[in-house]
Amino acid sequence: MALLEIRDLHKNFGAVAAVAGVTLSVEQGSLHAIIGPNGAGKTTFFNCITGEVAPTRGHVLFDGRDITGSPPHRLPALGISRSFQRTSIFPRLSVAENVWVSAYGTHPLAAGAMLRHADTIPGLDERIRDALHEVGLERHAGRLADELSHGDQRLLDFAIALAASPRLLLLDEPTAGLSRSDTQMVIELVERLKGRYTLVLIEHKMDMVMRVSDRISVMYFGRLLAEGSPEAIRGDLRVREAYLGRRA
Amino acid sequence: MARITRRGFAATAAVATGAAVTGFPYVVRAAEEAAILGLWDFTGAYADVGPLMDVGAQVALEQVDYRAGDVKLRYVTRDGETKAGAATRRAEEAIASEKVGYIIGPWSSGVGLAVSEVAKNNKVMHWFSGGTEDISGKRCHRYGFQWAANPWTAMDAVLYAFRQQNANARRLYLFVADYAFGWSLEKYVGNLAPKYGMEVIGADRHPLGQREFSSYILKAAAKNPDAVFMINFGLDAVSAARQLHSFGLIPKVPLIMSWSAGVEELIQLAPEIRSNVIVGTNYYYTADNPVSKAFVEAYRKKDKQGNPPGYAPAAAYSLAHMTIEAIKRAGTANVQKAIQSIEGAEVEGLVGTIKVQASNHQSIRPYFVLKTKTPKESQGPLDFGTIIHTSSTPQPKELNECADIGKL
């Protein structure tokens, strides 16, 4: 069953069509990667899903429900959570507080507990601990997020996304700008998450995508060029041309 | 380390005690010394007159060598900032730390009224010189005194003098600064004009601090008035006069600056602009009396440019002078006695005889009306005009709003 469905999505910036009619569905529990050379429209496509950009035409359906044009802050409550390409954390809050913000955002008590002390809201501690445990940052819980290393900050970004207990996790180039060892760490984390969450991954690092994905969609000039299993994509001539053509 | 801490603590305690003593409000005043607070606007909208007023007050105190009879006078100043909030706070502070019993100033009516409340609450004598009629009207109290002429007196004098000069003028167009002072003058002009065979054909209120009068001027010009009658003050009046000139309305049509600072305003206007102007003012430096002559001489020595004093320094001088008189007549620094001694008294002051009305603390004193000189007539850059009329006709009793001057 498809958890996320995109139907004929268009996005124009003036005369430029950044996304020109993409249709695709993401199966529950799968890791679906969207790749493509720079400028293929991946990020715009992604932003259309997260609500940061309103599509010109077309629909986004989550769990059968039309969420086209929902503002970003509505999505976590539905079960959609995301990480950011550039590490996006709250630098002047502690690591635990960073995760708290996300856990509280989808907390059922949210409205009623407004005037309690933030740290005494029942039910949050556990979720914060779990999220930090998942990425291995428990021992840094009390530290200021700003003081973490670059790689740890990226992990924190993941923890923030996970604390919302999402059904769908959108990952926007999770290894961009990371060192080799940090990249490895993130890949391992993604592999750990695979199967437990439905994952949409935007990447242009082919090797990583080939290694972790269940299914791959290739975008090129705003359109879907090809879609299929990693093996199928690897063998696809058009994909090869698109990548090689750019390189040449 | 421990020793330092202990010493530090002792020092802190000493400072705290000292401050507590000086700062505590209910301290017995030193015998026969009176502290006078000059609350002048050194910053804010009236920052231009603050320093001049300070000099004016100093002249008055120096003339008596800081003594009023047997009482020693101490003069302190604070910045009123042309802000009621700051001025009241400073007054409170000075009353506490300097044991001030007498306040003179500030310049602005709004701030003056606020300070008047402080004076009333703290039982401190307050002399004020600004345009508001409330000090001796609606909000009169036993501790507040008004030195400036009553606006009714002023408008009556100006209209009378203008009539003498321009027998055929009938139609007046008013520019009115939009605040309480402006309205009450506007009201009086409306009431008094028919008495002198004139009528108000239009009046425009402009915000205080207005610098752009062209639209008001065009409106006035459209009505073809026989005179432009301005009820505004300071830079507002100067800007308006300047622009009236650039539109060619004056000097063709006479201009009346009904409540003017005199010198301080006229000095900002080029001689061409001020060649057909009737100026009403609380003081002009050619006033023919010995107090004024001595003051002008002493003031010009102290002024950086040697300018003669205008309304502001004269007011400050006179406020100090009246305060000194009150203390001298009482023969003691006791504020209540000083107030009783000046109530109903007649003082030979800067503008001539000043009678302090006991019923509302309004000074009955001459108001001056000048006719400016044309560039040809003028005998120098500081020869602005001739006094053509003075009047001290008091405001009719039924118009005064001071119901009860209250108790000490």
Added chain:
Amino acid sequence: MRRDRYSFLLLAVLAIVAPLVLRPVIAAEILIFAIVAVANNIILGYTGLLSFGQATFFGVGAYISGLMIVHWDAPLWLILPTAVAANVLLAGVIGYLCVQRIGLYFIMLTFAFNQMFYFIAYSWTTLTGGEDGLPGVQRPEWLRDDLAFYTFVAVLALICLALMKRIVDSPWGRLFQAVRDNPDRAAATGHNVRLIKLTSFVVAGAFTGFAGAVYALLYGIVPVDAIYWLRSGDIVFMTLIGGSGNFFGPVIGAVFFIWLSETVSLFWNRWPMILGIVFALVVLFLRGGIVEVLARIAGVMRRRRDAG
């Protein structure tokens, strides 16, 4: 949390000592501005929004309180809640329009709205007294005495500070900080950023209006400069100079600001220049404010003690 309790205890002690050292009305004024500065810090320090229009709420609070006393002789238990409610409404409307825009635009809008309300207050002389201010705001009988009034203000100020502390410690407070640090991330974690900004703005507006309402009682007059934009500048100044990174910093800032302007103005007529210079230096070199200085001194002393 224990440290906060000590801070409050220290504040209470200082509040008791203050009228012995200062004239009660001046001490009361300092406390009133302490409320305003701490409230401003909820927007500035916690939410990361610079408002150049806090005088709007201060002034409106003051006018409401003044008018209710002058015209209806209304009791305080009615006046103070009315002032708060009105400012919640006003801050809601102004805030709603301002938070639509971010950054510089937000600042300029708060500033321009301040100016708009100033001119309304200024021009609507029949209501506000305009330039002359609104006089005759009599304190109720039991507050006529300055010391009694001070005690009243001190109690209110401590309650206000405690309430604001409660708010910044609540989930709202943490969300304010999240929005300050990273609005996009805050949105992506399920929070309505504009609503959070608006809440912060309204909270600050309410407390600022409350302080304004009390201020009207202080000298019995509501001066028009209560609502002038330069006062908004002063409020930002107090907040920053004390230290916007700390809840109690702005309290120190309010004390320092009033102390500085009082002392310097005694010596030099051009004292605002000194204020400007101090402010420029703080912005250039000491963005943590006085709190940072104190923290550094404390750090040095601790290190020295540890060494010795």
Added chain:
Amino acid sequence: MTFLIVSQIINGVVTGMLYALMGVGLTLILGVLNIPNFAHGVLYAFGAYFMLAVTQLIGGFWLGVLIAPFGVVALGMLIEYFGVRQLYAAHHDYQLLFLFAVALILQEAIILIWGPVGTSILPPEHLAGAVNLGVTIYPKYRLAVMVITAAIVIALWLFLTRTNVGAIVRAGIENRGMVEVLGIDVQKVFLLTFGIGAWLAGIAGSLATPIMGLTPSMGFDILPITFVVVVIAGLGSVVGAILAGILIGLAQSLTTIWFPEAAQVVIYLLMGLTIILRPQGLFGKR
């Protein structure tokens, strides 16, 4: 009545052009440096006072108009170089607050140097008095100001659209990142933009002297109006700033015909209306 309205329209355009000069300067600095220049008003005041200094020391009205704005440019560049530049790394709030502090300092400096009492400068003799336009009489000097400011606006437009430097400044407003990518020394662009903004404030100040006179507080009086111009125009729109300036000038002077007390409030009402109906400003894209 017709002639009153006509003359008020001319009048509104003249004052509006002065607002426009201020607004454009503020917009340029805002667009390129991303700071609302709180010292913009005080730069305007310095334009007027430098004008006073030149006419007193050297003499000659037009010489003053020529020289004084460059004094302001020097002042503006000093502020940028020694203050604002030191704060680029910090949040832009701090730059703004620094400029606010500078405004306080410079306003006091005016009082220290030229004294607290206001003064005035007469228009040059060949522009003294008024001229009959048929529908209304109107001061010659104000008409001259209208022509001069229009010329300045056109010259500025040509500078921004036809020169390389202007193109860089425009690029800076559109997209600051691009300027950096193009390999241009951003710091120089900032300094230059601040200088141009200061020049515009300076020329507005010096041209305004015969109309508005000089007072130390004149900068703080015009600053809020300038902000409103930019808010109504929309962030970073030069054309918008010019039109918004004229719009405000017109609104102000037309209001005085029917409701003079509201002449000041009306510009803020206009602003409020703009924000409600078109939050990004009349010409703003962002």
